[in-house]
Amino acid sequence: MKAVVFDGTRAVSVQDVQDPEIEQPTDVIVRVTSSALCGTDLHMYDGRTGAQPGLVLGHEPLGVVEQAGPAVSAVSVGDRVVVPTHLYCGTCLHCSRGLSAACSRVRPGGFGAAYGYAGMGPYRGAQAELLRVPFADANCVPLPGEPGDANEDAFVMLADAFVTGWHATELAGVRPGSVVAVFGAGTIGLLAAHSAVLRGAAQVFVVDRIPERLEVARSYGAVPIDFRDGDPVEQIRARRRADRLPPGEDGMDGVDCGIDAVGFQAIDRSDSAHENPRQVIEDLTALVNPTGRIGIAGVYAARDHAPAPAGHEDGSLRVPWAALFDKGIHVGFGRTHDRRYTALLRDLILTGRAEPQRVVSHRAKLDEAPAFYRDFDRRANGIIKVVMKP
Structure with a gap:
């Protein structure tokens, strides 16, 4: 064959x-x-x-x-x-x-x-x-x-692809009325966004830099965020504020649920010619509201045979655990x-x-x-x- x-x-x-x-x-x-x-x-x-x-x-x-x-x-x-x-x-x-x-x-x-x-x-x-x-x-x-x-x-x-996208929404605890941010508009990210909409999310943002992918996100009812236009965390916060937050929710201009659909080969936003495996985790930690949830569906390899400067061959990463702890954010990992x-x-x-x-x-x-x-x-x-x- x-x-x-x-x-x-x-x-x-x-x-x-x-x-x-x-x-x-x-x-x-x-x-x-x-x-x-x-x-x-x-x-x-x-x-x-x-x-x-x-x-x-x-x-x-x-x-x-x-x-x-x-x-x-x-x-x-x-x-x-x-x-x-x-x-x-x-x-x-x-x-x-x-x-x-x-x-x-x-x-x-x-x-x-x-x-x-x-x-x-x-x-x-x-x-x-x-x-x-x-x-x-x-x-x-x-x-x-x-x-x-x-x-x-x-x-x-x-x-x-579809089951992994759905699994990402399970890991992130997406429920009816959730505000969701998906980082990565590859197939998994796009189908995570589609899954979030199917599950009744109030608003879904999708972050990427490739126009064709962002247009598919839009077709699924998500709000495309092009990180070439600036820090996606600040872009999403600005959109949330522009939509007028409910009374009493000042300062909660992040999201309830964040999804990492990129993994260890994430692009360094300060230098797009290189990778930064911490980029998406750091962005989501900053964006997700206190007591929110992060679902990590992007692959993190146990061994990386050609690690980026911010990565390690044994797959270890420096993660902002203190910020996650302080905000009470639940983090879900794992294969589908x-x-x-x-x-x-x-x-x-x-x-x-x-x-x-x-x-x-x-x-x-x-x-x-x-x-x-x-x-x-x-x-x-x-x-x-x-x-x-x-």
Whole structure:
């Protein structure tokens, strides 16, 4: 089969690799009909995570079951399924509590696993024609319709992007009436903003510098904030004051909920040619009102093989803990427990309430992956989300 293979820092190629096989009675083989390119893939592409050459990349697959092991009962050959990024067993202590991203059985010596991701188990990625899915009864989410139909681009967002955006709003405690600020208008940030609106937020701000992304934020009903125009914290505070705060809430011109959808490769606003992994955390600490909440969905790598000046190889950061403590801000972290949300969000798509497909800016053939990785890494040509068709 054809697959996108990591060759080294900022180098991928499309190669012929061995087809996957049924290895356990609980496996299925899925023929991939769509596979998305994620900002997380760029952490490996940029040589930041220790990925080794030969790794098949990708963790956002949608497809059709082509083979099924004898112990699989929840899905059958011919079923259309989306496969969440974080694979899990479904029965261990964490899985039984709904904490599927921390499964204790899928990665010996660790917890949690993912397709095509350095350090997250031996599982080949989904930017390929075929994908082996272990523990298929737990990991395959059945979908209606046929490959290539009107819901194809929306459904592939259920593998990672939409559920992670929704998870970010869970971490940040977004409720009806909340005022929310999302830093980062990549796919996760945009779908976090969309999720916040769906959850009844009173106002949502989205901070970025790329016009095409900010326009998608606007289309979701969010207020775009371009940090090239000045400090985004002060921009948001000024907008809040201009909208006239309720009586008795003078000084509460920040936000109730802040979301970090950027992670450790954040841009240094004082020098956009460089990174500052503390930038977003410091901005959110300044912006979120006392007793508010911050949800961190952006990736912070355990090891950074090419750290920025403000970062460290071991992933440690200086964080304004004293300010967070003084303001009583709750901070939520962590990978997405995908299966808490996939059926819920699938049904919001089916009723037309949710439209995650708006973030899809480009569609490509698998053979075009090297060029799209290059342009996506450079934030060039208006790329927001690429969906590849094997």
